[in-house]
Amino acid sequence: MCGIIGFTGNIEAKEVLLQGLTALEYRGYDSAGISFFPENGSDHKVQTIKTVGKVSNLIDKVSSLSAGPSFCGIGHTRWATHGGVSETNCHPHHFGRVTLIHNGIIENYKELQEELEGEGKYPVSQTDSEIAAMVIDSCYKNNPLKAIKRAVKKLQGAYAFCIMFDEYPESIYAIRNGSPLVATNTKEGSIIASDMVALIKYSKDYFVLPEHHIAHLTKDSITITDLEHNEVEPDMLHVSWDMAAARKGGYEYFMLKEIHEQPEALHNTIAPRIKNQLPDFTTDGIPDSLFNGLNRIIITACGTAMHAGLIGKNMIEQLTRVPVTVDIASEFRYQDPILDANTLVITISQSGETADTLAALRLAKENGARTLSVVNVKGSSIARESDYVLYTHAGPEIAVASTKAYTVQLAAMYLVAFRFALVKGSVSQDVIRNYIRELEAVPEFVKTMLGCDRAIQPISQKLLKTESLFFIGRGLDHALSCEGSIKLKEISYIHSEAYAAGELKHGTISLITDNVPVIALATQEKVFAKMISNIREVRSRGAMVIMIANEDAQVDAALCDHLITLPPIDNAFAPFGAAVVLQYIAYYTAVARGLNVDQPRNLAKSVTVE
Numbered sequence: 240m241c242g243i244i245g246f247t248g249n250i251e252a253k254e255v256l257l258q259g260l261t262a263l264e265y266r267g268y269d270s271a272g273i274s275f276f277p278e279n280g281s282d283h284k285v286q287t288i289k290t291v292g293k294v295s296n297l298i299d300k301v302s303s304l305s306a307g308p309s310f311c312g313i314g315h316t317r318w319a320t321h322g323g324v325s326e327t328n329c330h331p332h333h334f335g336r337v338t339l340i341h342n343g344i345i346e347n348y349k350e351l352q353e354e355l356e357g358e359g360k361y362p363v364s365q366t367d368s369e370i371a372a373m374v375i376d377s378c379y380k381n382n383p384l385k386a387i388k389r390a391v392k393k394l395q396g397a398y399a400f401c402i403m404f405d406e407y408p409e410s411i412y413a414i415r416n417g418s419p420l421v422a423t424n425t426k427e428g429s430i431i432a433s434d435m436v437a438l439i440k441y442s443k444d445y446f447v448l449p450e451h452h453i454a455h456l457t458k459d460s461i462t463i464t465d466l467e468h469n470e471v472e473p474d475m476l477h478v479s480w481d482m483a484a485a486r487k488g489g490y491e492y493f494m495l496k497e498i499h500e501q502p503e504a505l506h507n508t509i510a511p512r513i514k515n516q517l518p519d520f521t522t523d524g525i526p527d528s529l530f531n532g533l534n535r536i537i538i539t540a541c542g543t544a545m546h547a548g549l550i551g552k553n554m555i556e557q558l559t560r561v562p563v564t565v566d567i568a569s570e571f572r573y574q575d576p577i578l579d580a581n582t583l584v585i586t587i588s589q590s591g592e593t594a595d596t597l598a599a600l601r602l603a604k605e606n607g608a609r610t611l612s613v614v615n616v617k618g619s620s621i622a623r624e625s626d627y628v629l630y631t632h633a634g635p636e637i638a639v640a641s642t643k644a645y646t647v648q649l650a651a652m653y654l655v656a657f658r659f660a661l662v663k664g665s666v667s668q669d670v671i672r673n674y675i676r677e678l679e680a681v682p683e684f685v686k687t688m689l690g691c692d693r694a695i696q697p698i699s700q701k702l703l704k705t706e707s708l709f710f711i712g713r714g715l716d717h718a719l720s721c722e723g724s725i726k727l728k729e730i731s732y733i734h735s736e737a738y739a740a741g742e743l744k745h746g747t748i749s750l751i752t753d754n755v756p757v758i759a760l761a762t763q764e765k766v767f768a769k770m771i772s773n774i775r776e777v778r779s780r781g782a783m784v785i786m787i788a789n790e791d792a793q794v795d796a797a798l799c800d801h802l803i804t805l806p807p808i809d810n811a812f813a814p815f816g817a818a819v820v821l822q823y824i825a826y827y828t829a830v831a832r833g834l835n836v837d838q839p840r841n842l843a844k845s846v847t848v849e
């Protein structure tokens with residue numbers, strides 16, 4: 240949430256900041272702003288330009304003001320937490336000699352504000368971030384490092400700050416607690432940002448700023464010190480993707496591009512973990528001992544990642560007979576979970592920075608559970624803090640609606656299930672080999688499914704004016720319905736519910752009337768007959784039924800208005816193909832409604848507040 244960037248170097252800073260903010264916009268897009276020191280600026284006066292709305296508004300405003308050259312500055316694209324969307328609440332915030340951008344939430348801002356007001360200092364905005372700028376300014380006596388060190392002792396909550404001090408017009412200081420910051424020094428200068436998409440133009444090598452360490456960026460170097468002023472060498476990381484991955488590449492939206500990237504992302508996630516037709520985590524450094532003696536698995540995650548957990552649960556339980564529960568991460572901490580050394584807690588997260596999931600992971604560790612995370616972003620907090628990490632290799636996911644991250648998470652969870660079953664000896668190697676064969680075929684299967692877009696587009700036209708609809712399914716199809724429903728809601732703003740098909744008759748079927756759309760998933764053979772009965776129940780009450788079933792299933796033409804079929808594949812792998820259908824339904828419906836698919840209202844990628 241909120242994209243932040245800082246640059247100091249020997250090229251035009253405003254350009255670096257604006258390009259960076261454009262790339263980071265998916266993290267928050269209700270307002271944006273930059274502050275910079277003009278070259279040879281008189282008496283160190285920092286200049287600030289802010290606007291509400293998209294980064295493109297800010298770009299227009301900056302060019303209309305034709306500010307002179309600058310080589311050092313900071314920029315922010317906001318997802319409002321404290322204080323509404325307004326230019327005053329927009330970052331950067333300036334107070335005294337301090338200019339600051341912030342990603343996170345300062346929890347004790349009220350007390351700090353009262354303290355400051357007691358000293359006759361009043362904020363102009365309603366933000367907790369401005370209070371942070373005021374606290375740093377009040378701790379500042381010409382030594383930025385000491386001021387930051389003193390200030391963070393007073394601040395409670397999550398933060399990533401980039402800070403400029405009037406007396407140091409070529410320097411940027413940064414510190415973080417919880418919220419992410421990555422940085423790199425290149426021939427152009429030093430750059431720091433919320434994530435790699437803003438840095439990739441300049442370097443594939445970077446480091447994650449360690450928590451509670453201060454980075455001092457100058458055009459020539461980045462120095463990192465801990466809070467005792469000891470210099471620390473950062474661990475350098477490398478990304479394998481490039482600029483093209485962070486661009487739309489001819490697609491109208493990132494979401495569509497990312498839907499199409501699934502075969503490759505799946506291949507990259509699956510192939511390196513298969514040796515001799517068996518799952519192998521050697522290169523991930525995950526030892527078999529992780530699975531020894533386990534009596535329970537808890538999967539915890541949020542949103543789409545949690546939905547991937549629901550599918551993973553099914554496969555793990557089926558193959559190992561070890562009980563698995565799936566918990567929403569934002570609830571996990573508050574339900575006093577039962578955890579011990581024989582419990583494995585698996586956290587799933589695309590960003591690796593979701594605050595609720597991170598908090599759940601920390602709780603699991605505190606209580607002695609073993610931890611494994613399935614994460615897409617290298618070096619992210621969840622990846623670093625887990626005992627072990629199984630990276631998905633989806634490349635950057637920029638659309639707020641998660642698509643490729645979901646299917647690679649499914650693949651990763653299946654690999655975990657297979658390896659665990661192998662270590663436990665709960666099924667034979669031949670059974671695992673068969674599953675692996677099917678998993679290896681998934682990228683090709685998904686590629687075939689990408690061709691169903693033509694069939695989906697007319698269906699989306701029919702859903703255009705719908706106010707509410709239902710996704711129904713049984714077993715794996717119910718788990719997948721949850722994902723179909725969140726996808727449609729978040730980008731098309733059509734209300735929907737995912738329901739276990741057999742549960743409808745216990746109340747919710749009263750909402751099924753003439754032409755209410757029902758998207759019925761019927762890909763699971765063992766519950767197919769029951770599912771057909773459930774479809775008949777809604778059909779006979781007037782529902783408009785869109786059915787997703789296997790190619791070889793016997794489907795009575797009168798049962799549905801639209802039928803989308805999946806090519807033959809083992810039932811356990813049907814979710815990979817059906818997920819594409821649901822992604823397309825959400826995508827084309829949102830496009831038909833004229834919405835900005837990549838940046839849905841009220842949302843942001845990577846939810847770093849609890």
Ligand code: AGP
Pocket residue numbers: 541542543544587588589590591592593596639640641642725726729844845846
């Ligand atoms: C998915 O479409 C959502 N935007 C959202 O539910 C997301 O999956 C969730 O916030 C978890 O994010 P993470 O995978 O980065 O932890």
